[in-house]
Amino acid sequence: MDSISRTAYAYTPGIKIKFSEVIQKVRKLPIPGKVKVSLGEEVKAEDVIASTEMPSVPEILNAALMLGVEPEELQEYVKKKVGEKTRKGEIVAEYKALGGLIKKTVVAPFDGEIVDVSTVTGQIVLRRPPTLVDLKAYIPGKIVEIIPDFGAVVETRGAIVQGIFGLGGEKVGNLRISVNSETEPLTESMISEEDENKIIVGGSYTTYDVLKKANKIGVAGIIVGGVDQIDIVKFLSRELGVAITGKEPGLTLIITEGFGKMNMSKRAFELLKKFDGFKCSINGQTQIRAGVIRPEIIIPHSLKMEDSGKEGGDEGITIGTPVRIIRRPYFGKVGRVLALPSELMEIETESRVRVLEVTLEDGKKVVVPRANVEILTI
Amino acid sequence: MQSETKRVEYILATDVGSTTTKARFFKWNGKRYQYVASGEAPTTVEKPYEDVTLGLKNSIKEIEDLTGYRILDERGRIIVPSNSGKGVDIYVSTSSAGGGLQMIVLGVIKIITAESAQRAALGAGAIVMDTISLDDGRTDYDRIETLQTLRPDIILLSGGTDGGTISHVLSLAEYIKSADPKPRLGTGYRLPILYCGNKDAREHIRNILAEKFDLYFVSNIRPKIDVENTEEARVAIHSLFMEHVMSHAPGYPKLMEMTSAPIMPTPAGEGKMMQLLAKQYNVNLLGVGLGGATTNIYSVYDGKFVRTVSANLGMSYSISNVMASVGVDKIMRWIPFELDEREFRNIVANKMIRPTTIPQTLEELAIEHAIAREAIRAGFTHHKTLARELKGVHRALGLEALYQRVEEETYIKMINVDLIVGTGGLLSHAPRRVQSMAILIDAFLPEGITRIFQDSVFMMPHLGVLSTVHEQAAIEIFEHDCVLKLGTVIAPKGEVHDGEKVLELVLTKKDGEIIRRTYEADNLDIIPLAEDEEASVELKPSRNLDVGCGPGKRVETKIYGGVVGIVIDTRGRPINFPLEAGRKKIIKWFSQLRMYPEDILNKWR
Numbered sequence: 004m005d006s007i008s009r010t011a012y013a014y015t016p017g018i019k020i021k022f023s024e025v026i027q028k029v030r031k032l033p034i035p036g037k038v039k040v041s042l043g044e045e046v047k048a049e050d051v052i053a054s055t056e057m058p059s060v061p062e063i064l065n066a067a068l069m070l071g072v073e074p075e076e077l078q079e080y081v082k083k084k085v086g087e088k089t090r091k092g093e094i095v096a097e098y099k100a101l102g103g104l105i106k107k108t109v110v111a112p113f114d115g116e117i118v119d120v121s122t123v124t125g126q127i128v129l130r131r132p133p134t135l136v137d138l139k140a141y142i143p144g145k146i147v148e149i150i151p152d153f154g155a156v157v158e159t160r161g162a163i164v165q166g167i168f169g170l171g172g173e174k175v176g177n178l179r180i181s182v183n184s185e186t187e188p189l190t191e192s193m194i195s196e197e198d199e200n201k202i203i204v205g206g207s208y209t210t211y212d213v214l215k216k217a218n219k220i221g222v223a224g225i226i227v228g229g230v231d232q233i234d235i236v237k238f239l240s241r242e243l244g245v246a247i248t249g250k251e252p253g254l255t256l257i258i259t260e261g262f263g264k265m266n267m268s269k270r271a272f273e274l275l276k277k278f279d280g281f282k283c284s285i286n287g288q289t290q291i292r293a294g295v296i297r298p299e300i301i302i303p304h305s306l307k308m309e310d311s312g313k314e315g316g317d318e319g320i321t322i323g324t325p326v327r328i329i330r331r332p333y334f335g336k337v338g339r340v341l342a343l344p345s346e347l348m349e350i351e352t353e354s355r356v357r358v359l360e361v362t363l364e365d366g367k368k369v370v371v372p373r374a375n376v377e378i379l380t381i
Numbered sequence: 382m383q384s385e386t387k388r389v390e391y392i393l394a395t396d397v398g399s400t401t402t403k404a405r406f407f408k409w410n411g412k413r414y415q416y417v418a419s420g421e422a423p424t425t426v427e428k429p430y431e432d433v434t435l436g437l438k439n440s441i442k443e444i445e446d447l448t449g450y451r452i453l454d455e456r457g458r459i460i461v462p463s464n465s466g467k468g469v470d471i472y473v474s475t476s477s478a479g480g481g482l483q484m485i486v487l488g489v490i491k492i493i494t495a496e497s498a499q500r501a502a503l504g505a506g507a508i509v510m511d512t513i514s515l516d517d518g519r520t521d522y523d524r525i526e527t528l529q530t531l532r533p534d535i536i537l538l539s540g541g542t543d544g545g546t547i548s549h550v551l552s553l554a555e556y557i558k559s560a561d562p563k564p565r566l567g568t569g570y571r572l573p574i575l576y577c578g579n580k581d582a583r584e585h586i587r588n589i590l591a592e593k594f595d596l597y598f599v600s601n602i603r604p605k606i607d608v609e610n611t612e613e614a615r616v617a618i619h620s621l622f623m624e625h626v627m628s629h630a631p632g633y634p635k636l637m638e639m640t641s642a643p644i645m646p647t648p649a650g651e652g653k654m655m656q657l658l659a660k661q662y663n664v665n666l667l668g669v670g671l672g673g674a675t676t677n678i679y680s681v682y683d684g685k686f687v688r689t690v691s692a693n694l695g696m697s698y699s700i701s702n703v704m705a706s707v708g709v710d711k712i713m714r715w716i717p718f719e720l721d722e723r724e725f726r727n728i729v730a731n732k733m734i735r736p737t738t739i740p741q742t743l744e745e746l747a748i749e750h751a752i753a754r755e756a757i758r759a760g761f762t763h764h765k766t767l768a769r770e771l772k773g774v775h776r777a778l779g780l781e782a783l784y785q786r787v788e789e790e791t792y793i794k795m796i797n798v799d800l801i802v803g804t805g806g807l808l809s810h811a812p813r814r815v816q817s818m819a820i821l822i823d824a825f826l827p828e829g830i831t832r833i834f835q836d837s838v839f840m841m842p843h844l845g846v847l848s849t850v851h852e853q854a855a856i857e858i859f860e861h862d863c864v865l866k867l868g869t870v871i872a873p874k875g876e877v878h879d880g881e882k883v884l885e886l887v888l889t890k891k892d893g894e895i896i897r898r899t900y901e902a903d904n905l906d907i908i909p910l911a912e913d914e915e916a917s918v919e920l921k922p923s924r925n926l927d928v929g930c931g932p933g934k935r936v937e938t939k940i941y942g943g944v945v946g947i948v949i950d951t952r953g954r955p956i957n958f959p960l961e962a963g964r965k966k967i968i969k970w971f972s973q974l975r976m977y978p979e980d981i982l983n984k985w986r
Contacts, residue, residue: 060529061559063521063552074548119559123585124551128559168734232701232730233723242705245693246733261734263727291698291734330738331728331745345446352746353812353978356739357443374423375738 018165018259018297018377020271022308026301027158028142033057035152036136042149046140046157048175048284053154056133061118066109067125070098074125081127083117090114095127141173142284142301161303162278164259164271166226169287169298170235170248171255174202176223178302180279182206185272188264189227191216198222202285202300204275208264211237217254224255224285226275226300229265249288249296257287257298265335268327270379278302320378326361330375337379338363391469392854393452393459394843395440396647397424397433397476397636400673400697400736401806404440405840406448406469407858414854416862419838420444423737424478425632432632433478434639459639471850474640475842477647477672478630481690482507482622483565485533487557488514489540489549492772494578497602498539500687500767501577501611505618506646507535508675508692513556515549521556528560534626535618536562536572536594538586541579543604550578554589561593566629571595573621577602577614597621609771622646642850648677650845651804652688654859655679657848658834659686664799667825669757670841671805673697673736676760679802680768682793687768691760696753696807697736703756704729714958715751715823717967717977718744718985739810743981746812750820753807757824765791795828795954796874796929802864804836815907815974818867818945828874828954829929832941837865866912868943870950873926877902877953884928884951885921888940890914898949903957903966905973906949910942918947926953948974 036055040046066081067074081096089095089111096109111129119128144159179201181193189205191213199220205213205227211234217225218238236243239251259267283302290296320326324340342360348370349355356372363369392407392414404420420443425436438457445452451467454460460468484507488495495514502509510531513524536557540550557574564572573595576586580601590596599613623643627633637644651670659666659681668679676694680687693702704712709722716725728748732738740746768791803821811817817835827833840863848855877883881902888896888908896908910916918940924933940947952970965986972982 060522060526063525063555063559119555121551121555121589123589124548124555126552126555128555168730231723232726236726243730244702244705245699246701261727262730263724291736329735330731330741332742334731351742352740354739354746354810355812372739372741375741 018167019163020165020268020274021163022274022277023160023162023304023306025158025160026142026144026163026303027147027156029150029154029156030138030140031150031154032136032138036138038149038152038155040146040149040155042146044146046143046146048140048143048282050140051137052140052146052157053138055136055138057136058133059131061128061130062112064095064109064112064127064129065125066096066120066127069109070096070107072098072125075122077120077122077125077127081120085117085120087117088115089117089129095129139173141175141286143303159301159303160305161301162274163302164274164300166257166259166287166289166298166300167261168246168248168291169255169257169289170239170251171224171253171287172249172251173284173286174223174255175282175284176200176202178202178204178275178278178281178283180204180276185228185267185269189213189225194220194222196220202226202283204272205267206272207266210234214238214254214256222254224257224287226257226259226285228258228260228267229263230256230258232262235262246289246291249286249290251287255285255287257285257300260335261329268337268379275300277306278304320359320373320376325379326359326376327379328361328369328371328375329377330371333363333369333371336363336369338369341368388462389470389851389854391450391463392471392473392847392851393441393469394472394840394847395437395474396650396839396842397437397474397478398647398673398806399477399481399675399695400424402433402436402440402478403806403839403843404437404444405838405843406444406450406452407854413861414857416838416840416858418444418447420447432635433476433630434632434635437636461639461641471641471847471854472639473642473843473846473850474636475645475647475650475846476627476633476636477674481648481675482535482618482626482646483510483533483692484508484535484537484618485510485528485531485562486512486537487539487553488512489553489578490514491516493606494539494541494603496767496769496772497609497611498537498577498614500609501539501602501614502537502618503689503767504611504687505615505622506649506652506688506690507618507622508690510692513553515552524556525560528556528562532563532565533572534565535621536574537614537618538574538576539578539602541582541601541603542606543580543601545579547579547582547585550582551585551589554586558589558593564625564629566626570625570629573597573625575599575614575617575621595625607771619645619649642846645842645846645849647672647842648675648688648690650842651677652679652686653845653848654841654863655802656681656686657856657859658800658802658864662800665797666800666802667761667793667798668802669760669805669808669821669824671696671753671757671803671807673806674699676756678757678760678764680764680793682768682798685768685792687764689760689764689767691763694756694760696749696756696805697732699733700752701730701733703752703759707755707759712751712755714963715754715967717747717964717971717982719964720744720748743977747977749807750811750816753820754823757820761825765793768793795826796927798825798827798831800832800834801825801827802834802836804839804841806839809836809839813976814865814867815945816976818870818948819971819974819976821867822870822872822948822950823956826954826956827870827872829927830869830871830936830938830940832869833867833943833945835865835867836863838863866941866943868910868945868947869940870948871918871920871928871940872950872952872954873922873928874954875926875932877926877951877957879903881923883923883926883953884949886949887919888916888947889918890916900949900951902951902953904949904951905970907946907974908949909946910940912943914942916940916942
């Protein structure tokens, strides 16, 4: 048996950057409700598509124990029926003995509704009034499908850019390009009170102070190449464990490249620049594990332009495929595949892995593990 | 069975992991089954490739590329059985993609039925998302909210001994009913609930839960307070996993049609082989499967098998969570070069968001090795909380006393562990075998004399599932190609002080060569002894140190080699990490073990 491991890897698909494509969004309530749009209807991003009443978390009262009766006797002492409303302080169950000399009661701790009376456990389950949930369209467009009782599918044509990691949920606002190039960092002085509800595009990097200021002003979103992980921890006031995000309060942050100072990909930056001032919809929700969800920027538009972009990884990697290196020491560098040696090669770590040779934009030739590149859309 | 065995020539086994799909190709060489080649490709759970069979095909194409042997037909389907020099006769798979099997367990008392339920779920290879019990210190509201928020694949409900009180377990059922939790993989089916509590409560449980859930019953996991019976629950969980979970994951229905045997959760496959090893060598064993999303720890100790799956401790998807859980300092103490915390955090977070990448520089390799040590250590700490004697047997104490009882320590005593086994991508792919040996030593901190094995190219899960359809092939490949003996570690147990003499060693090889060494505290050393070699060793520890027979007691025994050899570890237990000059010490240890190229270590010095 040899003393060196043998490994072979395939490619990683790239993230999406498209100037124009048909975008469909499935807008679905978590539980059934009322759909408020009809097929073929044009909607704005802010329009409500469907509504429902989200039941609140129920609370359990150990009624039999409180009354000092057996669970199977509980029904005799309950004053309210299942489904009936209760007011805070109202008696929901009462036990009287010796002509009222001994009296024990169970009172409702809040305004709500009786959802269950169990003669098995002796418990009464109460629920607070439900919360009204309005599901908005999120993107403007046409309703192309109704999902009965749950929502609808909205369709639009527009540009789409995916990020690699994000924070915060859905936001709608006007895009503002704040830097001159993808290599320029977004600094505090670039943000002012006028940026309230706007979505700011930075270049390579931003910091905790900028995020804090933007949040205070009420900026809807920030799109940038990279942020230090420690600044995100500071911004969230908690450690970042697994990459499952989207519910963070405050502004929505979308990182397009990774953690640290990282130039935004030129293609993403150039695309966003074309839409300076456009209204767009963004979502920072990220889930990096099964059923991967990446953050997204959707810019609905009707501009015509030749789009040569292809989905990364459609045909795998061949000689000439444009790739981006996604790990050190060449992290973020872009180039074209020069060679795909099939035999395993030893890299600096002394691992023998499948590699590819890449000619970088500056003409330099480098060898990288196949696992460390993603296919770039051009 | 014999005639069927003769027909099987080519075998393909895959593990559809959370990060990478690993295909392994085996064949009959005329004398025995042997490992031929590996192919690996990113698991395709991300749009637009939301179908695991795409990653599967990519990994198989890698094998075809490397061997020139065709396994897939023109339409990309696996050719089964083999004919005219193409295809395979058996195709099997394990899987942890989609986050594996995720469960919530409920029991009446934390350290009694809830703990048994946890062991049953973990024993089936599940990730336990939460454990709810009536004494967990949470409010009803919290418990119901937890049940509502987490979307498990299966709920395991336990509580009460047969013939005992039923009201407590019914309260747990009421929580579930009130929360009305939904299954993780969609709303198209009802959430399965497996009831394994007091059998007298079954009718009531049915009344409470049958309307909204798919309810199943198995025997009580704690029929009596001093009896635990998790096997029936474990088997039922496995079959529910196949019927309800796998069939709803992206691309899995297709995968299930392809395989010659039911798909097994990765930890179940790994665990099978760990048990086989412990049985073969008749030893107390500790094992680890260090994955991308989870860390699975196995122990076979005095015949008892316990498996734990620590969700969110892993080397890719979960790598940031290792940092968040154990703390930056604990990981950075293992890094042999100067590194700013800001930069360190960025490197770790970038691995999390690009989970399929591999280190290209030695610095990044050393960082991953540092994290691996702490991920395993944290997983082992979790494991020890479940590898304990049954709780609650002293009924005389009453429930109240049980609530307040200090949790007892694990029954695992490192001095009695004979063998440590490592598997998983990082350990199997470590460029130098001494790296995986050192990681296992630093993570588990073995005491006395302990052998260390590893899975050569990460195929234990594959062989685990293969053993269910072709045991002979699985065992032959396991013995010859999978288990790699790294060597033996000798580590005196006890506190040591710089400069003191701690151990005298006399090692006599079969060819008569005698090696005599005296060790000072806080050092590591390697004595080469080949994989198939054995030697006799005489160890004289200093007064307060124990190498297996008690403090200061001399030990004479046989010792076995490996591709690394015999590692002598006189750093003491626990290892003393000085705050000052910590990095110097790490470099010294790494240099003594030849962990990384010497010129690089010099650069880091």
